Amino acid sequence: MSSPRKSLRAEFDQARNVIPVAITGREKPRDIIRNAFPAYVGRQERTAFDLMDLSAREGHSIFMTLSGAMTPAGLHRSCIIPLMQRGLVDVLTTTGANLYHDAHRIIGHQIREIRPDAGDLQLRLARIIRIYDLGFWEEALLDTDMLFSAILREPDFQKRMTTTELHHLLGREVAKIEEALGVKDPTLLATAYRTGVPIFVGAVQDGSIFLNMVKLKRLMGDRFRLDIDINDDVFEMGAMQFYARKHFNKKLAIWILGGGVPKNYTLQGEPLLDQILNVRTDGFDVDVQFCVDPVDNGALSSCPAGEGHTWGKVSVDAVERGSMYVHTDVTAVFPWLTYALLSDASIKRKHKRLYDRRDQAVALLQAEVEKNRKELVKTLQMPRSAEPKGRRSR
Numbered sequence: 265m266s267s268p269r270k271s272l273r274a275e276f277d278q279a280r281n282v283i284p285v286a287i288t289g290r291e292k293p294r295d296i297i298r299n300a301f302p303a304y305v306g307r308q309e310r311t312a313f314d315l316m317d318l319s320a321r322e323g324h325s326i327f328m329t330l331s332g333a334m335t336p337a338g339l340h341r342s343c344i345i346p347l348m349q350r351g352l353v354d355v356l357t358t359t360g361a362n363l364y365h366d367a368h369r370i371i372g373h374q375i376r377e378i379r380p381d382a383g384d385l386q387l388r389l390a391r392i393i394r395i396y397d398l399g400f401w402e403e404a405l406l407d408t409d410m411l412f413s414a415i416l417r418e419p420d421f422q423k424r425m426t427t428t429e430l431h432h433l434l435g436r437e438v439a440k441i442e443e444a445l446g447v448k449d450p451t452l453l454a455t456a457y458r459t460g461v462p463i464f465v466g467a468v469q470d471g472s473i474f475l476n477m478v479k480l481k482r483l484m485g486d487r488f489r490l491d492i493d494i495n496d497d498v499f500e501m502g503a504m505q506f507y508a509r510k511h512f513n514k515k516l517a518i519w520i521l522g523g524g525v526p527k528n529y530t531l532q533g534e535p536l537l538d539q540i541l542n543v544r545t546d547g548f549d550v551d552v553q554f555c556v557d558p559v560d561n562g563a564l565s566s567c568p569a570g571e572g573h574t575w576g577k578v579s580v581d582a583v584e585r586g587s588m589y590v591h592t593d594v595t596a597v598f599p600w601l602t603y604a605l606l607s608d609a610s611i612k613r614k615h616k617r618l619y620d621r622r623d624q625a626v627a628l629l630q631a632e633v634e635k636n637r638k639e640l641v642k643t644l645q646m647p648r649s650a651e652p653k654g655r656r657s658r
Contacts, residue, residue, distance in 0.1 A: 280302075282302045282303070284302075285299045285300065287300060292607065293600075293603055293604035293607045294604055294607070294608065296604075297309070297310050297313050297601075297604050298310060298314075305590065305591055305592055308588055308589070308590040308591065308592075309590055309592070309597055309601070311588040312552045312554070312588040312590050312601065313601050313604060313605070315517075315550050315552050315586060315587075315588055316519065316552060316601065316605060317605060317611075318550065318586075319515070319517035319519075319550045320352050320605065320611050320613070321611070322513065322515065323512060323513040323515070323613070324513065324515040324516060324517035324549065324550060325354045325355070325505075325508035325509075325512050325513075325515070325516050325517070325616065325618075326352060326353055326354050326355075326517045326518075326519060327354065327355045327356075327357070327504075327505075327516065327517070327518045327519070327530050327548075328344070328347075328353045328355070328356050328357070328518075328519045328520075328521065329356075329357045329358070329518065329519070329520045329521060329522070329526035329527050329529075329530050330344065330356065330357070330358040330359070330362055330521045330522065330526060331358070331359055331521065331522035331523055331524035331525070331526045331527065331565075332359075332521075332522040332524070332594065333361065333362070333365065333395045333396075333398070334358075334362055334521065334522070334594070334595075335362045335363070335365045335366040335452065336365045336375050336395050336398050336400075337398065337595055338375075339521075339594065339595060339598065339599070340362070340366060340451075340452045341449055342599050342602070343598055343599055343602040344356075344452060345450065345452060345455045346602065346606060347602060347605075347606070348455050348456065348459050348461055349455065349459065350606060350611065350612045350613065351459075351612060351613030351614055351615045351616070352605070352611070352613060353461055354461065354508070354616045354618055355461065355462055355464070355504055355530075355618055356452075356456060356461055356462070356463045356464070357463075357464040357465070357466060357501075357526040357529050357530045358452075358463065358464075358465060358526055359465065359467070359470070359471060359524070359525070359526060360465045360467070360468055360470065360471020360472065360473050360474060361470075361471045361472065362452070363431065363434070363452060363453055363463070363465070363471075363473060364408060364412070364471055364472045364473050365408075366451045366452050366453065367408050367411060367412070367438065367451060367453075368400060368404040368407075368408055369449075369451075370438070370441060370442060370445065370447050370451055371407055371408065371411055373400060373401065373403070373404035373407065373408075374400065375398055375399070375400045375404075376398070376399055376400065377397060377398065377399075378392075378394065378397060378398065378399040379397065380394075380396055380397045382394070382399075387399065391403075393405065405472070408472070409472065409475075409476055412434075412472075412473050412476045413476045413479065413480060415434060415437045415438075416473075416476060416477060416480055416488075416490060417480065417484075417488070418437070420433055421433060421490045422488070422489040422490060423489060423490065423491075424489075424490075424491045424492075424493050425490070425491075425492065425493060426492070426493055426496050426497040426500050427463070427464050427465045427466075427468050427492060427497050428462040428463060428464060428497070428500060428619060428622065429622075430468075430490075430492065431453060431456065431462075431463035431465070432456070432457055432462070432463070432619055434453050434473075435451075435453035435454050435455075435456050435457025435458075435463075436457050438451050438453045438454045438457075439453075439454035439457050439458060442454050456619075459615050459617070460615055460616070460617030460618065460619045460620050461615075461617075461618070461619060462500075462504065462618055462619040462622065464497065464500075464501055464526075464529060464530070466525040466526060466528075466529030467525045467529075468492050468494075469492075470525075474492075477490060496626075498532075498536065499536075499626065499629065500622065500625070500626060501529065501530065501532075501533040501536075502533040502534075502536040502537050502541070502543075502629060503622075503625040503626045503628065503629040503630075504533070504618055504622075504625050505533045505534065505537065505545070506537055506543060506545070506625070506628060506629050506632070507618070507621060507624065507625035507628055507629070508616075508618070509545065510628065511621075512616065515549045515550070516548045516549055516550075517548065517549065517550035517551075517552070518530060518531065518548045518550065518551055518552070518578075519552050519553075520551070520552065520553035520554070520555070521554055521594045521598060522554070522555055522565070522594055523553070523555045523557060523563070523564065523565025523566060524564075524565055527553075527564065527565060528564050531548070531572060531575075531577040531578070532577070534546075534547045534548065534576055534577050534578075535575055535576045535577060537629075538576050539576060541629075541632065541633055541636065541640070542636045542639055542640060543629070543632045543633075543636070545576075546579040546580070547572070547573065547576055547577050547578040547579040547582065548577065548578045548579060548582055549578075549579050549581050549582055549586055550582060550586045550587070551569045551572065551578045551582045551586065551587040551588075552587070552588050552590075553588070553589050553590065554590045554592055554593075554594045554597060554598060555589070555590075555591070555592075555594075556591065556592065556593050559589065566589075568587070568589050569582050569583050569586075569587035569589070570583050570587075
């Protein structure tokens with residue numbers, strides 16, 4: 265046998281053997297995942313679970329992103345909030361819609377199952393809002409608008425702030441409402457407030473909480489002074505990642521549920537540091553994503569880790585052994601993986617409370633910027649030698 269062939273066969277012989285194991289009903293969740301998912305999307309799911317387990321056990325700072333209508337579907341209550349309470353979510357990036365729709369239930373509105381083919385013309389006549397196979401009364405929107413309008417008029421909101429501060433303050437006020445009403449199932453906002461998890465919303469203007477800010481500004485004029493500082497918000501994301509590397513175990517993990525703006529808003533913190541601010545970083549060390557999008561159309565939602573590595577968003581380790589794109593609907597598999605993870609009582613971490621460290625994180629990164637100021641100033645204009653050929657000098 266030739267040497268290359270012998271070498272390849274030897275390597276193949278070290279691969280995991282696929283040995284079917286009969287399910288008895290007495291297995292632990294981890295046993296099912298590790299023994300009954302040997303191939304195809306099932307194996308993607310198993311690998312993703314192993315990486316989630318690794319990042320949880322080894323103390324990675326876990327940045328979670330959440331897109332799509334996940335709070336109407338209840339994924340926050342079944343999965344995100346329990347993970348947050350066990351210290352397994354250190355930073356959350358989501359859409360404003362997920363935070364807005366989460367508030368419907370605490371003010372007495374229900375979200376019900378409906379048929380996707382129920383007929384949108386008829387549903388509109390009945391003033392029932394549809395999200396695929398979920399529905400709720402239009403009054404849920406109107407009452408939630410009044411709730412956020414009342415909260416946003418409070419004195420503590422009348423200033424310029426980042427989305428993390430906005431959602432921390434909203435979480436504080438919603439937590440008070442929950443306590444006054446005796447709500448047993450907390451909202452995502454209130455849970456993040458209680459656990460010190462910062463919530464970023466990358467496209468804050470693309471959601472109904474901000475639409476109510478627009479209304480308040482038009483009605484109140486200069487008396488309504490709430491303004492979102494997008495520049496500081498982006499800087500703060502990079503600062504959180506830089507701080508986490510310096511003060512915890514130096515490893516970052518990103519768990520991506522869906523794709524969209526939350527995915528890139530979190531990942532772009534790494535090229536912001538390395539390419540823009542000249543602060544050395546290697547990218548996220550673990551990259552796990554659950555998404556239905558195809559990976560061959562250039563969409564950011566579906567780009568794999570290797571493509572992200574070329575932008576400096578994920579590390580070499582992530583590409584080689586710390587990444588898994590699970591081609592599936594989040595709601596189809598993530599509750600099962602959460603159950604498997606949390607069924608192990610040893611999976612519990614002390615909360616990093618990164619929201620409470622915002623000022624230190626921003627100051628730490630600003631100090632790096634000052635250290636690099638001389639070199640960074642050189643990037644503020646294009647040198648003449650780098651101008652496109654053919655441009656005529658004046």
